[in-house]
Amino acid sequence: MDGHLAAAMDVATEALLRFRPEVGSLLDELVDAEGGFAPAIVARAWLDVLTSEPQPTAAARRAVEPIAPESLRPRERAHRAAILAWSEGRLREAQAILDAWLLEDPTDLWALFAGHQLDFFLGDQASLRDRLARSLPWFPTDHPARGFLQGMFAFGLEEAGTYDRAEAVGSEALEAHPDDVWALHAVVHAHEMRARIDAGLALMARFGPFWREGNAFRVHNTWHEALFLLELGRKEEVLALFDRVIHPPGAPLVALELLDASALLWRLYLDGCPEPERFARLAEAWSRWQTKPFYCFNEVHAVMAFVGADRLDEARWLVGQLTELAAGSDPDSTTARMAREVGVPVARALVAVGEGAWEEALGLLWPIRGRLARFGGSHAQRDAFLRTALVAALEARALPAARALVAERIALREESPWAWLARARLAEATDDEAAASHAHQRARELRDRVRERLGS
Ligand SMILES: [Fe+2]
Numbered sequence: 001m002d003g004h005l006a007a008a009m010d011v012a013t014e015a016l017l018r019f020r021p022e023v024g025s026l027l028d029e030l031v032d033a034e035g036g037f038a039p040a041i042v043a044r045a046w047l048d049v050l051t052s053e054p055q056p057t058a059a060a061r062r063a064v065e066p067i068a069p070e071s072l073r074p075r076e077r078a079h080r081a082a083i084l085a086w087s088e089g090r091l092r093e094a095q096a097i098l099d100a101w102l103l104e105d106p107t108d109l110w111a112l113f114a115g116h117q118l119d120f121f122l123g124d125q126a127s128l129r130d131r132l133a134r135s136l137p138w139f140p141t142d143h144p145a146r147g148f149l150q151g152m153f154a155f156g157l158e159e160a161g162t163y164d165r166a167e168a169v170g171s172e173a174l175e176a177h178p179d180d181v182w183a184l185h186a187v188v189h190a191h192e193m194r195a196r197i198d199a200g201l202a203l204m205a206r207f208g209p210f211w212r213e214g215n216a217f218r219v220h221n222t223w224h225e226a227l228f229l230l231e232l233g234r235k236e237e238v239l240a241l242f243d244r245v246i247h248p249p250g251a252p253l254v255a256l257e258l259l260d261a262s263a264l265l266w267r268l269y270l271d272g273c274p275e276p277e278r279f280a281r282l283a284e285a286w287s288r289w290q291t292k293p294f295y296c297f298n299e300v301h302a303v304m305a306f307v308g309a310d311r312l313d314e315a316r317w318l319v320g321q322l323t324e325l326a327a328g329s330d331p332d333s334t335t336a337r338m339a340r341e342v343g344v345p346v347a348r349a350l351v352a353v354g355e356g357a358w359e360e361a362l363g364l365l366w367p368i369r370g371r372l373a374r375f376g377g378s379h380a381q382r383d384a385f386l387r388t389a390l391v392a393a394l395e396a397r398a399l400p401a402a403r404a405l406v407a408e409r410i411a412l413r414e415e416s417p418w419a420w421l422a423r424a425r426l427a428e429a430t431d432d433e434a435a436a437s438h439a440h441q442r443a444r445e446l447r448d449r450v451r452e453r454l455g456s
Contacts, residue, residue: 005030009039013109016043017148019181019215023047038072042079046114049086052121053255054294061087075101075108082114089294089328089335091122099131106135109145116152121295122334123373123382129156147176151183158189159378166190179210181217188224192380195416197228197446198453204228219246223260227380230267231417232447238264239278247282253289255298258282262301262308263384269308270391279308287314293325295335296343297376303347304384307354315354319347342368342375346385353388358395365389366401387418394425402426417443 008030015023024047030040045060064080072080078101085093098115102108112135119127132153139146154170157163167190173183184207191200204211204225211221222245226238243249247261261282265275286302293299299322306315326344328336349364369389372382390409393402406426409419420443427435 005034005037005039009043012040012043014144016113017109017145018177018179019217021214021216038067038076041067042076042083043110045083046079046110049083050114050117051255052295052298054290054292057087057294075105075111078104079111079114086118089330089333091118091334093332093334094118095122095124095127099127102131102135106138112149112152116156119156120378121297121376123376125156125159125161125373127156129153129160132156147173148180148182150176151180151186154183154186155189158186158193161193163190163194174207178207179215181211181215181221184211185217185221185224188221189378189380192224192227193412195231195413195419197231197415198450200228201225201450201454219257220260222246223264224380226264227267230264232450233417235268235273238268239275242278247278247285249281251285253285255289255295258285258289258305259298259301259381262286262304263381265308266304266384267387270387274308276309279305279310283309283311283314287311293318293321293339295376296322296325296339296347297381300343300347300350300375303350307350310354312351312354315347315351319344319351322347338375342372346372346375349385349388349392353392358392359398362389362392362396362398362401365392390422394422394429397429399426399429402429415446417446420446 008026012023012026012030015026024044027040027044027047030037031044034040041063045063048056048060048063051057060083064083067080069077069080078097082094082097082101085091085097095115095118098111098118102111102115105111112131115131116128119131132149133156136146136149136153139149150169150173154166154173157169158166167187170183170187170190173180174187177183184203187203188200191197191203204221212218222241226241226246229237229241242261242264246264247258251257251261265279265282268275269279283305286305289302299318303315303318306312306318322339322344326336326339330336345364345368349361352358352361352364365385365388369386372385373379386405386409390402390405393399393405403426406419406423409416410423413419420439424436424439424443427433427439
């Protein structure tokens, strides 16, 4: 690789690590100006694959498939093979290819970044952590990318359940690069999982100038901010964030952003705040998004929007589409297995909620609640389905299940007002006035304490 190409790729890689939106145009220029420059072609293809959407993924396939593998260096050959496997729905195979390549070159930043995102799409908590653990020793402390890798490692530590360590490593990464939006996200997750709402909001306020604008991750991080506010019952602020950032009128049809919008409105819906107009706008966006299910974690969020907008026929149609995906004939298809094991029952449960069939919703979610990670995403994202199970148990008056789900939640998030309000609802369902009053009191105290600490 000659000097100017290497330097241009370095600029694009740095933009990637910072989630800068210009990474796409930087690579486009490189692909156009240097026809046949394989590192730029595979990098551009990765950007498309990492959308998790079928059409860009098909475009990535079209970009790399015609290149003869024997004309490529081992690095680009491995990347090409991983992209092709992913485009066929074989995410585990893509993961194995990247794992093997990273043993050859643990410093390949594009393989690390794509692999980390792939681990996320797979819900593979151990690999989210260990991929970075394997590579970090190869990056000396003064390496310009090391901080970003620590940010990724912090997210893996969080998903693997080691929250203190995640917070420490992620904070170190943020000190290195305050605009490391992924490191910020990792620490935010560590707070979210322990319902440390004041710490989460304080962190987001402190780093606000570095993440609120100018990066491709601002919608998701704003979604996290909205989750904290939701715990505090600050619904008007949540809706303002929804309308201004998460899903403003004319928002682009980006699955990973529509998904956040669905997950936020769904939480409100479960809390008895249905927001039909916002759901209608969102369902319209999902209906224009695509036609063929590919990565069912996305599609179940479309089902949420259709249910919330009372477009149940479309929700049921999408369940049918997911069932077809689940029945796929390729035994190595990860996307089919995800749909089979988790996506279809979750989607059916969401439709059952829309039909008021709470017992059915609970019956679908209860047996799979321990393996939701198999269809990807983060703990915080999948919490929407655990909340659905809990609300379904309460609505169906399935009290032993409700009691169990409330107990699990409070054991993990003792400081979550939402968890205590669920306990209050449970106590009210059994006419236990003293327990209900205590739970309401605890929720109030927790909210008051956050207000005092934040001074707002
Ligand atoms: Fe997140």
